[in-house]
Amino acid sequence: MSLRIAIFDDNKNIRESITLLLDTVPTFEVVGSFSHVLDCVDDVRSCKPDIVLMDIEMPGMTGIEAVAAIRKEYPHIQVLMQTVFEDDDRVFDSICSGASGYILKNHLNTRLVDAINELQYGGSPMSPSIARKVLGKLQQIPQHVKPEEAPDYRLTVREKEVLACIVEGLSYKMIADRLTISYETVRSHVKKIYEKLHVASLTEAVAKAIHQRIV
Amino acid sequence: MSLRIAIFDDNKNIRESITLLLDTVPTFEVVGSFSHVLDCVDDVRSCKPDIVLMDIEMPGMTGIEAVAAIRKEYPHIQVLMQTVFEDDDRVFDSICSGASGYILKNHLNTRLVDAINELQYGGSPMSPSIARKVLGKLQQIPQHVKPEEAPDYRLTVREKEVLACIVEGLSYKMIADRLTISYETVRSHVKKIYEKLHVASLTEAVAKAIHQRIV
DNA sequence: GGTCTTCTCCCCGGATATGGGGATTGTGGC
DNA sequence: GCCACAATCCCCATATCCGGGGAGAAGACC
Structure with missing residues (x-):
C-alpha cells in the first residue's frame, strides 16, 4: 500500500513541481493539493493522507495554525513543514503546534523524498540549520524544566x-x-x-x- | 586544511574501526584517540581537534560530564555524541551539556562521515529517533517558555x-x-x-x- | 508659572485575617 | 474497641488589611 501525501502551498508552481517529484516515487501517492488552509481539516478528512506537507507562509490561517488544527483532529498524521525563512519564532511555533519535521524550501528537491521516508520511519527530518536551532533552544531552557525540587507537603x-x-x-x-x-x-x-x-x-x-x- | 577529529571511546575495536573509516576521507584527520575521559580536557588541549566524537558510556567520568567540561574550556569545538542506548534522560542530558549532534552506534558506518560534514557546516546531525525525541521534548515545554503575554502595568x-x-x-x-x-x-x-x-x-x-x- | 507624576505621609471606619484554644463526626487501620 | 486523622464547626481577642478620602515636596515637561 502506498503512502498518501497531501500538499498545502499557495504557490501553484511549487505544488505542481512537488507533485511531479513525488510521483517519481512508486510508493508515494499525492492524494490532495490545496492552495490555502482555510478548510484544511475538511480537506484532510476527505483525502485521508498519511503525511501532510505544509507551507508555513499561507494566506488566511497560517500554516502554523493549520498544523495545530490538523493534529488536533488527526494526531496520527505526520506534518512536514516547509519554509523559505528560518527565523526562530516560526520554527518553534511550528514545533509546538505539532509538526514532525521541518525543511527549508531550497532543500526541497534534494531532501524531500528522504525526509518523507524518514518521517514514515519515526524520524524527524530537519534541515541542518534548523536542527542546530532546535538543539540550541533545548539547551537554553534546561534547568528549570526537569530537576525542579518537588517537596511533598502532604496536603489533603x-x-x-x-x-x-x-x-x-x-x-x-x-x-x-x-x-x-x-x-x-x-x-x-x-x-x-x-x-x-x-x-x-x-x-x-x-x-x-x-x-x-x-x- | 583538514578537519581535526578526536575520538573518545572505551572500546579499542571501535576506536580503531572509526579511525580506519575516517582515514578514508582525505579532508579528515584523526588527531587523537582516547580510551577514557579522565583527562579529556588535557587531551583536547594537546591534540587541538575541531570535532570530538564522544561515547556516552565511558568509565570514570561519563561522556556527558566530559562534554560539559570540554565545551566549557573550548566552546568552539563541536561534539558528536554516540551511544548504543537512546533512553531519553541521557539524550537530553547530553544536549544540555552542549553536544551538537547525536547518533546511534549502529548508524556509525553509514552516517558518521555525513554527520561530521553536517556538523562542520552548522548542522546538528541526529539519528531519526533521536530527532523525534528532541522535537517531542520541545513540544512538552512550550507555552511558558516563549511568548507569554507581557502586559505592561506601568508600575513605578x-x-x-x-x-x-x-x-x-x-x-x-x-x-x-x-x-x-x-x-x-x-x-x-x-x-x-x-x-x-x-x-x-x-x-x-x-x-x-x-x-x-x-x- | 502651571501641570503632571512620583513618593511621601496622615485619619477614620469597617472588613478580613491570625492565633490559640476546643469540639463533633466519620473513616480506616490495628 | 481504640487510635489517628480528615473534615467539619465554634469562640474570643488582636493584628492586619482595605477603601476612600486629603495633602505636601521634588522633579519633569511645556
Missing part, C-alpha cells in the same frame, strides 16, 4: 482545594461559599495549610503554592 | 519594590521597615498597585505578580 485534597481558592484571591468568606462549608472550617483548613507549608500569611502561602506548583 | 520602581516585598510575604509594617518609609506610605503604594493591577487584595496581587513575572 480538601486543603489543596482551599489553597487553590486562596491563590485565586478569594477571601475566607468566598471560599466558604464556593466549597459550601462554614467560614470557620475554612479557617481550620488554612491553619493546617500554614502549618504544613511553614508559612504564616496568605501572601506567603500563595507565593509558595505557585512557586512549588502545588496548585 | 518603588511600586515594584513594594510588590516584591509583598510576594516575599512581608506585612505592611515589615515592608515599611525594609524600605525605611512609613506604614502609611506603604499603604499608598499598595493602593496604587491594586489600581494598576486591577486587584483588590494581597493574595491576588501576589498571584498576578508571579504569573505575569512582574517581580
Whole structure:
C-alpha cells in the first residue's frame, strides 16, 4: 500500500513541481493539493493522507495554525513543514503546534523524498540549520524544566482545594461559599495549610503554592 | 586544511574501526584517540581537534560530564555524541551539556562521515529517533517558555519594590521597615498597585505578580 | 508659572485575617 | 474497641488589611 501525501502551498508552481517529484516515487501517492488552509481539516478528512506537507507562509490561517488544527483532529498524521525563512519564532511555533519535521524550501528537491521516508520511519527530518536551532533552544531552557525540587507537603485534597481558592484571591468568606462549608472550617483548613507549608500569611502561602506548583 | 577529529571511546575495536573509516576521507584527520575521559580536557588541549566524537558510556567520568567540561574550556569545538542506548534522560542530558549532534552506534558506518560534514557546516546531525525525541521534548515545554503575554502595568520602581516585598510575604509594617518609609506610605503604594493591577487584595496581587513575572 | 507624576505621609471606619484554644463526626487501620 | 486523622464547626481577642478620602515636596515637561 502506498503512502498518501497531501500538499498545502499557495504557490501553484511549487505544488505542481512537488507533485511531479513525488510521483517519481512508486510508493508515494499525492492524494490532495490545496492552495490555502482555510478548510484544511475538511480537506484532510476527505483525502485521508498519511503525511501532510505544509507551507508555513499561507494566506488566511497560517500554516502554523493549520498544523495545530490538523493534529488536533488527526494526531496520527505526520506534518512536514516547509519554509523559505528560518527565523526562530516560526520554527518553534511550528514545533509546538505539532509538526514532525521541518525543511527549508531550497532543500526541497534534494531532501524531500528522504525526509518523507524518514518521517514514515519515526524520524524527524530537519534541515541542518534548523536542527542546530532546535538543539540550541533545548539547551537554553534546561534547568528549570526537569530537576525542579518537588517537596511533598502532604496536603489533603480538601486543603489543596482551599489553597487553590486562596491563590485565586478569594477571601475566607468566598471560599466558604464556593466549597459550601462554614467560614470557620475554612479557617481550620488554612491553619493546617500554614502549618504544613511553614508559612504564616496568605501572601506567603500563595507565593509558595505557585512557586512549588502545588496548585 | 583538514578537519581535526578526536575520538573518545572505551572500546579499542571501535576506536580503531572509526579511525580506519575516517582515514578514508582525505579532508579528515584523526588527531587523537582516547580510551577514557579522565583527562579529556588535557587531551583536547594537546591534540587541538575541531570535532570530538564522544561515547556516552565511558568509565570514570561519563561522556556527558566530559562534554560539559570540554565545551566549557573550548566552546568552539563541536561534539558528536554516540551511544548504543537512546533512553531519553541521557539524550537530553547530553544536549544540555552542549553536544551538537547525536547518533546511534549502529548508524556509525553509514552516517558518521555525513554527520561530521553536517556538523562542520552548522548542522546538528541526529539519528531519526533521536530527532523525534528532541522535537517531542520541545513540544512538552512550550507555552511558558516563549511568548507569554507581557502586559505592561506601568508600575513605578518603588511600586515594584513594594510588590516584591509583598510576594516575599512581608506585612505592611515589615515592608515599611525594609524600605525605611512609613506604614502609611506603604499603604499608598499598595493602593496604587491594586489600581494598576486591577486587584483588590494581597493574595491576588501576589498571584498576578508571579504569573505575569512582574517581580 | 502651571501641570503632571512620583513618593511621601496622615485619619477614620469597617472588613478580613491570625492565633490559640476546643469540639463533633466519620473513616480506616490495628 | 481504640487510635489517628480528615473534615467539619465554634469562640474570643488582636493584628492586619482595605477603601476612600486629603495633602505636601521634588522633579519633569511645556
